[in-house]
Amino acid sequence: MSTFAIAWNNLLHRRFRSLCLALLIMLTAFVIAGGTLFGSSLRNGVRSTADRLGADAMFLPPGAERELEGALLEGKPSTFYLPGDTVRQLSSAKNVKRSSPQLYISTFDSPHCGSLVQIIGYDPKTDFVVAPWLIESVPGGPKTGEIVIGNAIQLEPGEEMLLFDMRYKVAGKLEKTGMGFDVSVFAGMETAYTLIDRYEKYLEAIPMPDKDAASVVVVEIEKGVDHETFARDIRMEYRSVGVILPQAIIGNMMKHLNLTIAVLTGLLIVIWILSAFVLAIVFTVALHERKREFGVFRAFGATRGKLVSILMTESALLSAGGASIGILLLCITVLPFNAFIESSLGSEYLLPSAGVTALILGGCFLLCASVGPVAAVLSAMRISYADTSLIMKEDM
Amino acid sequence: MIFSISGLGKTYKRGEMVFSAAENISFMVDRQDFVCITGESGSGKSTLLNMLTGLLQPDEGFVRFEGRNIAELSDDERARLRNSRIGCIPQGYSLLNNFTVLDNVCLPCCLYNAGRSAYKDAAKKARLILRRMGISHLAAEHPRNLSGGEQRRVAIARGMATDPVLLVADEPTGDLDPKTAAAILGVFGEIHRNGTAIIMVTHEKDHIPFANRHFVMERGQLQEIFPDGTRSSAAPAAEHACISDSFK
Ligand SMILES: Nc1ncnc2c1ncn2[C@@H]1O[C@H](COP(=O)(O)OP(=O)(O)O)[C@@H](O)[C@H]1O
Numbered sequence: 233m234s235t236f237a238i239a240w241n242n243l244l245h246r247r248f249r250s251l252c253l254a255l256l257i258m259l260t261a262f263v264i265a266g267g268t269l270f271g272s273s274l275r276n277g278v279r280s281t282a283d284r285l286g287a288d289a290m291f292l293p294p295g296a297e298r299e300l301e302g303a304l305l306e307g308k309p310s311t312f313y314l315p316g317d318t319v320r321q322l323s324s325a326k327n328v329k330r331s332s333p334q335l336y337i338s339t340f341d342s343p344h345c346g347s348l349v350q351i352i353g354y355d356p357k358t359d360f361v362v363a364p365w366l367i368e369s370v371p372g373g374p375k376t377g378e379i380v381i382g383n384a385i386q387l388e389p390g391e392e393m394l395l396f397d398m399r400y401k402v403a404g405k406l407e408k409t410g411m412g413f414d415v416s417v418f419a420g421m422e423t424a425y426t427l428i429d430r431y432e433k434y435l436e437a438i439p440m441p442d443k444d445a446a447s448v449v450v451v452e453i454e455k456g457v458d459h460e461t462f463a464r465d466i467r468m469e470y471r472s473v474g475v476i477l478p479q480a481i482i483g484n485m486m487k488h489l490n491l492t493i494a495v496l497t498g499l500l501i502v503i504w505i506l507s508a509f510v511l512a513i514v515f516t517v518a519l520h521e522r523k524r525e526f527g528v529f530r531a532f533g534a535t536r537g538k539l540v541s542i543l544m545t546e547s548a549l550l551s552a553g554g555a556s557i558g559i560l561l562l563c564i565t566v567l568p569f570n571a572f573i574e575s576s577l578g579s580e581y582l583l584p585s586a587g588v589t590a591l592i593l594g595g596c597f598l599l600c601a602s603v604g605p606v607a608a609v610l611s612a613m614r615i616s617y618a619d620t621s622l623i624m625k626e627d628m
Numbered sequence: 629m630i631f632s633i634s635g636l637g638k639t640y641k642r643g644e645m646v647f648s649a650a651e652n653i654s655f656m657v658d659r660q661d662f663v664c665i666t667g668e669s670g671s672g673k674s675t676l677l678n679m680l681t682g683l684l685q686p687d688e689g690f691v692r693f694e695g696r697n698i699a700e701l702s703d704d705e706r707a708r709l710r711n712s713r714i715g716c717i718p719q720g721y722s723l724l725n726n727f728t729v730l731d732n733v734c735l736p737c738c739l740y741n742a743g744r745s746a747y748k749d750a751a752k753k754a755r756l757i758l759r760r761m762g763i764s765h766l767a768a769e770h771p772r773n774l775s776g777g778e779q780r781r782v783a784i785a786r787g788m789a790t791d792p793v794l795l796v797a798d799e800p801t802g803d804l805d806p807k808t809a810a811a812i813l814g815v816f817g818e819i820h821r822n823g824t825a826i827i828m829v830t831h832e833k834d835h836i837p838f839a840n841r842h843f844v845m846e847r848g849q850l851q852e853i854f855p856d857g858t859r860s861s862a863a864p865a866a867e868h869a870c871i872s873d874s875f876k
């Protein structure tokens with residue numbers, strides 16, 4: 233009879249106890265795998281926001297930084313302008329490799345618009361930020377009267393959208409970006425200017441300073457140039473221009489996040505240790521009441537190694553079983569709702585790719601499957617050192 | 629000769645006091661022997677048996693089993709010896725509750741052989757032994773549902789499962805009614821006649837006639853009682869053991 237069969241039989245015999253211990257490990261695995269997945273989704277979300285943006289720097293009116301952050305990450309409506317002259321000058325500023333202007337226009341809750349969105353006017357000729365996200369490329373960008381929409385907007389190409397009392401044809405749709413882009417509408421600059429005109433009519437808003445003003449200019453910096461230095465130089469040269477380095481925003485968010493994740497990790501470690509501790513106590517107590525059983529095994533010729541491997545197999549079976557059920561449970565309860573979680577937590581949360589997720593779940597499985605054997609080591613050592621005659625002594 | 633035991637001693641600590649549970653014990657056991665050891669409770673009988681089977685390490689003296697000094701074997705080798713050559717029937721209840729009667733009997737045979745066919749062979753043999761013990765109908769039962777006498781038979785069957793050359797039984801009839809005890813002793817007699825040596829501890833004087841040799845344990849000292857009623861003192865036997873050992 234294999235060690236496995238003996239161990240399995242022993243577990244079945246103490247069904248209630250086995251079930252309770254497996255349940256404990258199941259919970260541990262659920263919490264640890266869930267927590268780890270949550271933490272890495274947060275980290276992944278923040279990290280990839282920087283990549284997703286696709287721009288090294290953004291020029292904007294000084295003081296509009298917070299508004300832009302809201303617009304970029306959450307799609308919060310905002311309106312601010314850089315004068316057209318400045319935009320032109322900036323495009324040929326030192327160390328700027330590529331640049332493209334964008335115009336931000338907010339819709340507002342009114343019968344004039346189909347839904348509350350952020351409208352971003354962009355210049356398809358110079359753009360390098362929006363186009364890479366297009367599911368199907370729109371050659372030459374959206375024409376006058378056409379728009380491209382973010383992934384979360386419930387329209388399909390060919391359909392129409394009402395913006396400030398005019399219907400616009402959807403020419404293309406973006407992939408899911410996990411940023412404010414998802415709830416934004418993109419239009420060519422010409423279209424954007426006409427939208428702005430009507431926007432100002434409906435709302436007594438700050439009028440546009442001149443005809444080719446922009447809200448921001450997205451910039452790709454020349455390779456090898458330090459971003460901070462670049463930003464400082466621009467600020468020195470153009471007093472009326474603010475610079476945002478998305479990487480820096482992300483860096484700040486990362487700092488906060490790392491703290492949160494460290495606390496989370498600490499908590500998970502405590503949970504792991506606690507369940508190992510509970511298991512160790514249960515095993516040790518069980519060992520006492522199983523002295524006779526092990527003594528009998530010894531009497532008919534089991535080596536100490538055999539007893540240890542039976543005990544270890546029992547604990548490994550318990551924790552591998554518990555851990556796999558816990559992780560399976562996580563997969564069927566949480567993963568299907570991940571889209572919902574992602575949208576309700578915003579851009580800071582993004583589930584890692586399937587491969588990485590599988591890797592994380594696998595790692596958590598191993599971690600939790602090891603709880604049992606680790607907890608059993610103490611008992612196993614005590615079997616090894618117990619004098620067998622002492623084991624035999626306890627008569628029944 | 630299977631066993632030669634010489635100058636065997638074991639001391640235990642009881643609080644601050646040290647006392648001998650076994651003292652200078654020497655004797656030999658032959659292949660044809662059915663040895664019966666009697667003695668009061670606490671006289672050291674179990675201590676002696678556990679030293680014979682290598683479950684307990686003696687403080688003094690040595691045990692030779694088939695010419696090999698058990699104390700010099702590794703713990704694993706001693707375990708393998710119990711598994712293959714010596715059948716142990718421990719004192720008291722010694723069945724594994726989570727296995728059926730059949731599996732209890734099979735376990736020693738397939739403890740180190742996980743194969744399906746090994747189990748099949750073991751089960752076949754176990755059924756045979758159970759039939760000889762008159763309990764083949766209980767093969768699928770769990771030990772808890774058996775009477776005391778039936779449980780003892782299962783333990784004996786397990787001891788016999790590996791075809792040992794020697795069966796060591798510690799009070800196999802303890803707390804059984806006289807009729808059941810006599811039946812168990814009948815089983816031992818049959819095992820003995822089939823060529824297995826037996827060392828049996830009992831505290832029932834009635835059981836002595838079943839054996840062909842009788843020893844008495846008294847406060848750690850072992851003496852043989854010969855059929856004419858004379859007693860041996862332990863010492864000469866020990867010398868005898870050493871001499872015959874060195875002549876081998
Ligand atoms: N591990 C031990 N530690 C201390 N004393 C023990 C131990 N084992 C047995 N004894 C003592 O040694 C004596 C002999 O025990 P045992 O061999 O079990 O006697 P028997 O089997 O003849 O009843 C008893 O007094 C018992 O209390």
Ligand SMILES: [Mg+2]
Pocket residue numbers: 673674675719798
């Ligand atoms: Mg005893």
